[in-house]
Amino acid sequence: TVVPVILSGGSGTRLWPVSRKLSPKQFAPMLSGRSLFQDTVLRAAAATEAAPVVVCSGAHRFVVEEQLDAIGISPALIVLEPVARNTAAAIAAAAELLLETDPDAALLVLPSDHFVPDEEAFASDVRAALPAAAVGHLVTFGITPACAHTGYGYIRQGAPISGIPRVFEAERFVEKPARGVAEGYVEEGKWHWNSGMFLLPAALVVRELSLHEPDVAAHVRSAVARAARSAGVVELDEESFAAAPSVSIDYAVMERTSKAAVLPTPLKWNDVGAWSSMWDVSQHDAEGNAGRGNVIMVDTADSYVHSDGPLVATLGVHGLAVVATKDAVLVTERGRSEEVRAIVEVLHDGG
Ligand code: GDD
Numbered sequence: 001t002v003v004p005v006i007l008s009g010g011s012g013t014r015l016w017p018v019s020r021k022l023s024p025k026q027f028a029p030m031l032s033g034r035s036l037f038q039d040t041v042l043r044a045a046a047a048t049e050a051a052p053v054v055v056c057s058g059a060h061r062f063v064v065e066e067q068l069d070a071i072g073i074s075p076a077l078i079v080l081e082p083v084a085r086n087t088a089a090a091i092a093a094a095a096e097l098l099l100e101t102d103p104d105a106a107l108l109v110l111p112s113d114h115f116v117p118d119e120e121a122f123a124s125d126v127r128a129a130l131p132a133a134a135v136g137h138l139v140t141f142g143i144t145p146a147c148a149h150t151g152y153g154y155i156r157q158g159a160p161i162s163g164i165p166r167v168f169e170a171e172r173f174v175e176k177p178a179r180g181v182a183e184g185y186v187e188e189g190k191w192h193w194n195s196g197m198f199l200l201p202a203a204l205v206v207r208e209l210s211l212h213e214p215d216v217a218a219h220v221r222s223a224v225a226r227a228a229r230s231a232g233v234v235e236l237d238e239e240s241f242a243a244a245p246s247v248s249i250d251y252a253v254m255e256r257t258s259k260a261a262v263l264p265t266p267l268k269w270n271d272v273g274a275w276s277s278m279w280d281v282s283q284h285d286a287e288g289n290a291g292r293g294n295v296i297m298v299d300t301a302d303s304y305v306h307s308d309g310p311l312v313a314t315l316g317v318h319g320l321a322v323v324a325t326k327d328a329v330l331v332t333e334r335g336r337s338e339e340v341r342a343i344v345e346v347l348h349d350g351g
């Protein structure tokens with residue numbers, strides 16, 4: 001069976017001040033009124049038969065339970081991480097747990113903070129990827145690059161996999177290349193962005209991880225073996241899990257494995273990592289403005305204005321991102337919103 005595995009461990013610092021350590025962006029209500037986490041769970045439910053596994057920080061257990069309950073989904077498991085050890089460890093923990101009951105399990109790994117509006121198209125991509133996973137591939141979903149973004153993985157499309165429509169060998173996988181390298185890839189045209197969603201046979205991903213990052217595999221295995229378990233909630237053992245090196249699945253496995261495949265997809269997809277991407281995925285008015293909440297825009301253009309707190313009014317400005325919550329306000333050029341992390345760093349350093 002294919003089981004959705006929702007990764008919900010990031011803290012989304014570039015979406016400050018809405019995204020906070022204790023309430024990261026994936027749990028904040030978005031345009032739909034639901035959170036990106038909830039939308040992801042519903043999208044997974046429409047694409048698979050199985051209940052989801054959620055892997056998240058122990059600190060987010062109750063938000064996760066509440067948000068699942070609010071959309072009427074009961075999870076197969078909630079896996080709690082005592083400390084964040086990145087996506088290789090998170091995925092390995094889910095894989096080990098699923099293998100306990102189903103040696104043929106496959107993981108549909110989904111980041112919890114992406115915007116994918118077309119559930120139908122997504123479900124048909126997942127269906128198209130299934131036969132490739134069944135014959136022993138780690139399947140990635142490739143997005144046509146819109147620019148030489150350096151925050152993504154790049155996948156070079158190789159030969160078609162015979163008998164499996166739409167799926168190709170992944171000839172190379174390069175995580176977060178330098179700007180010049182990314183530009184070369186975009187120009188060459190054979191490359192896709194890695195969407196961050198994967199279809200992974202559980203036994204295969206554990207085997208590949210044991211091969212390429214044996215320490216992660218071993219420590220996660222003992223964190224699962226020594227986990228505290230109660231009614232659908234698994235608390236990974238802190239000592240073992242903390243000992244696992246922190247590395248993403250992209251570096252740990254995807255860059256090194258010979259089993260990777262890619263399913264290129266025209267899916268509308270956005271990693272809503274910063275306010276500029278929130279503007280990208282929003283409806284714009286005639287002046288190119290988007291926003292949400294308690295806001296008034298007069299003689300304002302190409303801006304994203306959002307308030308969960310006080311009334312925010314703008315006049316005579318363009319190209320800004322203005323985001324207010326009840327206790328903090330961000331004002332930046334929209335094009336620089338990727339740099340908001342720097343503010344959060346100052347906040348942490350300054351106490
Ligand atoms: N449970 C858990 N634990 N989840 C985690 C952890 C962790 O320690 N670290 C990250 N995640 C979750 C994040 O919340 C997010 O949903 C997903 O895993 C991916 O992590 P990011 O930190 O957002 O990765 P990225 O955006 O830098 O890169 C990945 O996604 C890109 C596409 O958005 C890579 O897969 C790239 O190759 C890819 O292009």
Ligand code: MG
Nearest residue numbers: 111196271273
């Ligand atoms: Mg991301």
